Amino acid sequence: MSKFLLHINGKSYPIEAQDDESLLSVLRNHLSLTGTKYGCGEGQCGACTVLMDGAATRSCQIPAAAAADAKIMTIEGLEQSGRLTPVQEAFLQEGAFQCGYCTSGMIMAASALLHDNHAPTDEQIVTAMNGNVCRCGTYPRILAAIRRASSASAGGAR
Amino acid sequence: MITREFQSLHSDVNRRDFLKVLGGGLLVCLSPVPTIAQESGRAANRHELPTEISAWIHIDADGQVRVFTGKVEVGQNIRTSLAQAVAEELRVPFESITMVMGDTDLVPWDMGTFGSRTTPTMSPQLRKMAIAARELLVETAARRWNVDASKLIAGSGKVTSPDGKKFITYANLTRGEDLVKSVSGNPTLTPATEWKVAGTAMPKVSGRDFVTGKHEFPSDLARPGMLFGSVLRPESYNAKLDSMDTSAAEKMPGVRVVRDGDFTGVVADSAFVAHQALGAIKAKWSSPTQPSNQGLFDYLKANLEGKSDAEHQSGSVIDSFASADVKLESRYTIEYIAHTPLEPRAAVAEWNDGKLTVWTGTQRPFGVQEELMQAFKLSPKQVRVIQPDMGSGYGGKHTGEAAIEAARLARATGKPVKVVWTREEEFTWAYFRPAGLVEVKSAAHRDGILVSWEFHNYNSGPAAIGTPYEVPNQLIQFHPSKSPLRQGSYRGLAATFNHFARECQMDEMAHALKMDPLAFRLKNISDQRLKAVVQAAAEKFGWGASKSSLERGFGIACGTDKGGYVATCAEVAIDPSTQKVKVLRAVQAWECGAIINPDGLRNQVQGALVQGLGGALFERILFSNGRIENPRLSKYRVPRFSDTPQIDVVLIDRKDLPSAGAGETGIVGIAPAIGNAIFAASGTRLRHMPLTPEDNVIKS
Numbered sequence: 109m110s111k112f113l114l115h116i117n118g119k120s121y122p123i124e125a126q127d128d129e130s131l132l133s134v135l136r137n138h139l140s141l142t143g144t145k146y147g148c149g150e151g152q153c154g155a156c157t158v159l160m161d162g163a164a165t166r167s168c169q170i171p172a173a174a175a176a177d178a179k180i181m182t183i184e185g186l187e188q189s190g191r192l193t194p195v196q197e198a199f200l201q202e203g204a205f206q207c208g209y210c211t212s213g214m215i216m217a218a219s220a221l222l223h224d225n226h227a228p229t230d231e232q233i234v235t236a237m238n239g240n241v242c243r244c245g246t247y248p249r250i251l252a253a254i255r256r257a258s259s260a261s262a263g264g265a266r
Numbered sequence: 267m268i269t270r271e272f273q274s275l276h277s278d279v280n281r282r283d284f285l286k287v288l289g290g291g292l293l294v295c296l297s298p299v300p301t302i303a304q305e306s307g308r309a310a311n312r313h314e315l316p317t318e319i320s321a322w323i324h325i326d327a328d329g330q331v332r333v334f335t336g337k338v339e340v341g342q343n344i345r346t347s348l349a350q351a352v353a354e355e356l357r358v359p360f361e362s363i364t365m366v367m368g369d370t371d372l373v374p375w376d377m378g379t380f381g382s383r384t385t386p387t388m389s390p391q392l393r394k395m396a397i398a399a400r401e402l403l404v405e406t407a408a409r410r411w412n413v414d415a416s417k418l419i420a421g422s423g424k425v426t427s428p429d430g431k432k433f434i435t436y437a438n439l440t441r442g443e444d445l446v447k448s449v450s451g452n453p454t455l456t457p458a459t460e461w462k463v464a465g466t467a468m469p470k471v472s473g474r475d476f477v478t479g480k481h482e483f484p485s486d487l488a489r490p491g492m493l494f495g496s497v498l499r500p501e502s503y504n505a506k507l508d509s510m511d512t513s514a515a516e517k518m519p520g521v522r523v524v525r526d527g528d529f530t531g532v533v534a535d536s537a538f539v540a541h542q543a544l545g546a547i548k549a550k551w552s553s554p555t556q557p558s559n560q561g562l563f564d565y566l567k568a569n570l571e572g573k574s575d576a577e578h579q580s581g582s583v584i585d586s587f588a589s590a591d592v593k594l595e596s597r598y599t600i601e602y603i604a605h606t607p608l609e610p611r612a613a614v615a616e617w618n619d620g621k622l623t624v625w626t627g628t629q630r631p632f633g634v635q636e637e638l639m640q641a642f643k644l645s646p647k648q649v650r651v652i653q654p655d656m657g658s659g660y661g662g663k664h665t666g667e668a669a670i671e672a673a674r675l676a677r678a679t680g681k682p683v684k685v686v687w688t689r690e691e692e693f694t695w696a697y698f699r700p701a702g703l704v705e706v707k708s709a710a711h712r713d714g715i716l717v718s719w720e721f722h723n724y725n726s727g728p729a730a731i732g733t734p735y736e737v738p739n740q741l742i743q744f745h746p747s748k749s750p751l752r753q754g755s756y757r758g759l760a761a762t763f764n765h766f767a768r769e770c771q772m773d774e775m776a777h778a779l780k781m782d783p784l785a786f787r788l789k790n791i792s793d794q795r796l797k798a799v800v801q802a803a804a805e806k807f808g809w810g811a812s813k814s815s816l817e818r819g820f821g822i823a824c825g826t827d828k829g830g831y832v833a834t835c836a837e838v839a840i841d842p843s844t845q846k847v848k849v850l851r852a853v854q855a856w857e858c859g860a861i862i863n864p865d866g867l868r869n870q871v872q873g874a875l876v877q878g879l880g881g882a883l884f885e886r887i888l889f890s891n892g893r894i895e896n897p898r899l900s901k902y903r904v905p906r907f908s909d910t911p912q913i914d915v916v917l918i919d920r921k922d923l924p925s926a927g928a929g930e931t932g933i934v935g936i937a938p939a940i941g942n943a944i945f946a947a948s949g950t951r952l953r954h955m956p957l958t959p960e961d962n963v964i965k966s
Binding site: 125129145153184196209238245247 | 470474476478481486537872873876907
C-alpha cells in the first residue's frame with residue numbers, strides 16, 4: 109500500500125492504493141472519474157485512454173503509483189467553462205458514436221494525436237487510432253470527426 | 267438521470283392514481299396489442315403478453331412530454347428516433363420529449379429490445395398514443411373556447427384557432443387537469459410525406475454527455491456504501507467443484523467470501539481487492555471431456571436435437587435437380603463468435619426492506635426482472651430493474667447473469683454491490699453466436715433460370731433461411747443441434763450465415779453458368795424492393811466498370827430480412843505473393859420503408875457493415891475441452907480502423923411504406939460480398955466463416 113498524490117485535470121488528489129492497482133481502477137473506483145472506461149484490461153481496446161503529460165496512455169496498463177508525478181488529463185477535464193474542445197465538438201457534429209462507450213478513449217487518443225500533429229493524413233490518423241476499438245463500427249465517422257477537428261485546430265479554434 | 271425523479275410506479279396502478287403521482291396533467295395509455303417473439307437462443311423464455319397497458323405518454327403542466335416504454339437504448343439510437351415519432355404526431359418540438367425507458371417500475375411490460383422490432387412495433391404504438399393525446403388536447407381547447415374541435419389546429423405544442431389569432435399551449439391545457447384517455451383504435455398516422463420532425467437527421471439525444479464522459483453507463487453507477495463483487499468461475503464448462511480453500515481470501519482485510527449453493531463470490535470495498543481475493547481462492551475442479559473446434563461441424567450434424575421442420579417446401583427438389591442443366595452441391599460452415607460489447611456485463615444491486623433494485627445493462631429489463639424473481643422467489647413488485655443506456659449489446663445482453671450475481675452478494679452483505687464482468691468472463695461465460703453448417707444443392711437451366719434449391723442449416727438458426735429468388739422447387743430446412751457451447755441471439759441471428767451460404771452459392775451458380783453475378787441475380791429476382799437495392803448498390807459501386815484480376819476482386823450479395831432490404835458490393839485487393847486480402851471499398855444500399863432518422867439509419871447501416879467485417883474475415887472462438895482458448899482481445903481479433911474500407915451507404919427512402927427496423931440486417935451482406943470478390947480475383951472459393959482467420963491470408 110502506498111500513499112501518493114495524483115494530479116488529474118488540474119487538481120491534486122491524495123491516493124492510498126496498492127502498488128499494482130491500475131490508474132484506471134483508481135480513477136473509476138476511488139475518484140468516481142468514470143468517464144474513463146474499462147474495456148479489456150490488457151491495453152488492446154483503448155477505452156481507458158487518458159493523457160499523461162500529453163501522451164495517450166492506457167490507464168489499465170499503468171499502476172496508479174507510477175502516475176504520481178505526471179499531469180493526467182481525463183475526459184472530464186477537457187470541457188472548460190462549458191466550452192468543448194474542437195475534438196469533442198467534432199465528435200458531436202459528425203455523430204461519431206452509437207453506444208458511446210468507446211467515445212472517451214477515442215477523444216483522448218485523438219486529442220493526443222492532434223496535439224502532436226495538427227494536420228494528420230488519414231493514414232496517420234488510422235495508425236494513431238488503431239489501438240482504439242469501436243464495436244459499433246463508427247470508424248468512418250470518427251475519422252471524419254478527427255479530420256474536422258484537425259481543420260478546426262488549424263483555423264485557430266483551439 | 268431521468269428515472270430517479272420518480273418514485274416507484276407500478277404498471278398495475280389505477281391510471282388516475284398514476285396521474286396523481288405524476289402531479290396531474292394528461293395521460294394517454296394504449297391497450298395491449300400482440301407482440302412477436304423471436305428466438306433468443308435455446309433458452310427462449312416466452313413471456314405472456316402484457317395484460318394491461320403497453321405504453322403511455324404523459325404531458326405535465328410545463329408542457330414537458332414523458333414517453334414511457336420498455337424498449338432500451340443500446341446504441342441503436344432508438345431514444346432519439348422514438349422521440350421524433352412522438353414529436354411528429356403530438357405536434358410538439360422534439361426537445362420537449364423525454365423518453366423514460368427500460369425501468370420495470372415505471373414503464374409497461376415489454377418483451378425486450380431485439381429482432382429489429384422497436385421501429386415497426388413500438389414506434390407506431392407511440393404514434394397512436396401521441397395522436398390520441400393531441401386529439402384530447404384539441405377537444406379540451408374546443409370546450410374551453412366553445413368551438414368545433416375539427417376547426418382547430420395543433421402544432422408546435424399549442425392549439426390554434428382557425429384564423430390563427432388565438433392559441434393555447436399544451437401546458438396551459440394540462441395545468442391543473444386530470445385528463446386520461448385510453449386508446450385501442452387505429453387512428454390515421456401522419457403520412458411520411460408530411461413528416462416534419464420524423465424523417466429528419468436528428469442528432470443523438472444527450473450526445474454531449476457522451477463526449478464529456480458524463481453519461482453514466484451501467485458499469486459507472488455507484489450507490490452509497492456500495493461494495494464490489496467478483497464471482498468464482500469453474501475452470502471449464504460443466505466442471506464440478508472437488509474442493510475449495512477460501513481461507514487466504516478471508517484473511518484479507520475488508521474481504522468477505524459469500525457461498526450460496528454452487529455460487530461462490532467475494533465482496534470487498536474496492537474492485538481491485540475483490541479481484542485479488544478471488545485470485546486467492548484455491549479451487550479444484552474435475553472436468554468432463556468435451557468437444558473442440560476440431561470436428562465441430564461433423565459433431566453438429568451428428569448431434570441433432572429437436573424437430574427439423576421444413577421451413578419451406580414446394581415442388582420436387584429431387585426431380586428438378588436430377589434433370590437440370592447446371593447443378594452444384596456445396597457445404598458452408600461458420601464458427602462461433604462472441605458479441606464482445608465494449609462494456610461487459612455489469613450490475614449494481616441494492617436491497618431495501620425486501621425490495622431488490624438492480625441497475626444493469628440488458629436488452630431485456632423485464633426478462634432480467636423475471637430471472638431475479640425466480641432466483642430469489644420474489645414477486646414483480648419486489649424487483650425493480652433499471653437499464654441505463656448501455657455500452658451496446660448486439661443481441662448479447664438478453665440475460666441477467668451479472669444482475670443475479672450482484673443481487674446475491676448484496677443480499678449476503680446487506681450493502682449495495684457492483685459486479686462488472688472482466689473481458690475474459692464476458693468472452694467465456696456469456697453466450698455466442700451459434701456455429702453451424704449449411705448444405706445446399708442448387709440447379710438452373712442453361713439460360714440462367716433457377717429451378718431447384720435445397721438448403722439445410724444445422725444449428726446456426728432459421729433466420730432468413732428462405733431464398734428471396736424465384737425458384738419453383740424448394741426444400742429449406744433448419745436442423746437444431748446440441749451445441750457444445752452456450753449460444754444465443756446475435757445481431758441478425760442466423761441471417762448472416764444463411765445469407766453467406768446462399769449468396770456464395772448464387773455466385774458459384776453464376777460462374778458455373780458463365781453469367782455475370784449481378785445479371786444472374788436480377789434474372790431470378792421478382793421482388794421489386796430487392797431489385798431496387800441491388801441496382802442501387804451496383805450503380806453506386808460501378809459494377810462491371812472494371813474486370814476482376816488476380817490482384818483485385820469485385821463481389822456482390824443481397825438479401826432481405828426483418829423488413830429491411832440490403833445489397834452489398836465489395837472490392838478486395840489481394841497481394842499475389844502473400845495472398846493477403848484487404849477490403850478496399852464497400853457499397854451498401856439499404857431500404858426499410860420510410861426513414862425516420864436518416865442520420866441514425868446511415869450510422870446503423872454503416873456500423874453493421876463494419877461489425878460484419880469481423881465475422882466475415884477473422885472473428886472466431888477457439889475452444890477445447892470446455893475451455894475458451896482465446897478469451898481476450900489480444901487473441902480475438904475485432905475490426906479496427908485499419909480494417910475499415912471506404913464505405914458508401916445508399917439509402918432508399920420509401921415514404922409509401924411503413925418503417926421497418928434497421929439495427930440488424932445491414933450486417934448480412936458484407937461476408938458473401940467479400941467471399942465472392944475473393945473468388946472473382948483468386949479463383950479460390952472460401953466456404954468457411956471467417957474467410958481468412960489467419961492474418962487475412964487466403965488458404966484454400
